[in-house]
Amino acid sequence: MPKLEEKPRVFLEEFRVKNAPDDYGMADEKWNFKKFTKKFRIVIVRMDNTEMEFDLIGIQPAFANAFRRLMLSEVPSMAIEKVMIKNNTSIIQDEVLAHRLGLIPLKADPRLFEFRPENAEEGTEFDTLEFSLKIKCTNNKYGPKDSFRAEDLYENHSVYSSSIKWHPIGNQASIHKEADVGPVDDDILISKMRPGHELDMHLVAVKGIGKDHAKFSPVATASYRLLPEVTLTREVDGSEATLLQSCFSPGVIGLDSDGKAFVRDARYDSCSRNTYRYDCIKDAVILSRIRDHFIFNVESVGAMPPNVIFVEAVKILRDKCKTLLDELNSFS
């Protein structure tokens, strides 16, 4: 059996998940900040304005989980919170419509706004964005005569997020641009209407956090998984090699020119235990995961790029510690 490198692992066996025999868990070692900084590494794998994949290596699961939880529920974003309905003759009920509007992600950068104080009746230019949605469905007089398609027969039969208009309050127009505060996409369907149906609404967006309502969460998903590892314990070739290949996600197992199987890249393996279904190859592989190698996937909803969201999340934890420390120091 090939000697495995020194890394904390969990083994995925046929009927159980087993910890490495000499591994007493990371809970056993003493805390040492210097040692932590020495071991801790970050590798960015993929990054653009909406999606990001990065690795946190050599970190405690408690920290990784804290960062994930913070991104989901404590990093703020702007969302529509109040809807004043002046007229709604469409078939969607007022409350359902208001809920739909709340879920539309806004591009407004939450770092440029403040939280609205709890007892404030009126919003200010620093904590509120105001929008309106006024639209009416009519018969289309100029459409082709012989068509029965809704888009030819009616005007405004589908209401999209592009119809939401921003109304700057106070000095907002000089600080923000309409394109930077409105909905992230123009083609989010809000409602469908027929001639005579009409919407006239005033929308108020405020800053909030995901703990209060999921619509305030700045991420579509933020998750982590442990790095998978596949080790071959003996040579596998011929039909067994192709069978082995089919047991893993595409690209995990490669075949060389002699038809011998080798592990190409286990990173994107789904960690299914399909190999254990076949007696002829179940002895040929060790499946494991590296216990301190976290692969993060962060998908932004559109207001902030994912790398900014992660930094904001860590900053929130840091500031939490700071305020708590200040409080402890002040009363003792």
Add this chain to the structure above:
Amino acid sequence: MMKISELPGDEDAGLTCRTYVFQNESHTLGNALKCIIDRYEDVQFCGYTVPHPAEAKMHFRIQTHETPTLDILKRGLTDLQKVCEHTIDLFEKEVKEFTKP
């Protein structure tokens, strides 16, 4: 409102055991802080609980051999803050490196 208070009952037991109550905190801070404090030399026991899901409270228990728990708590928070600062610095460095043409 104060964010931290002490749970009554440990007053006569010296300074080496306390349960602190954190308002508006939960597993996010609790587990991360526990993970650090649990690894300190003098700490006998450290654990946290969110007693009821409908109450935004987190109970944090520390028992030590000699060191006052308040010192331990402060040290834990300082260390967690240092971890955060290090993570931010390292992450921003890597992002800069990644976006460099």
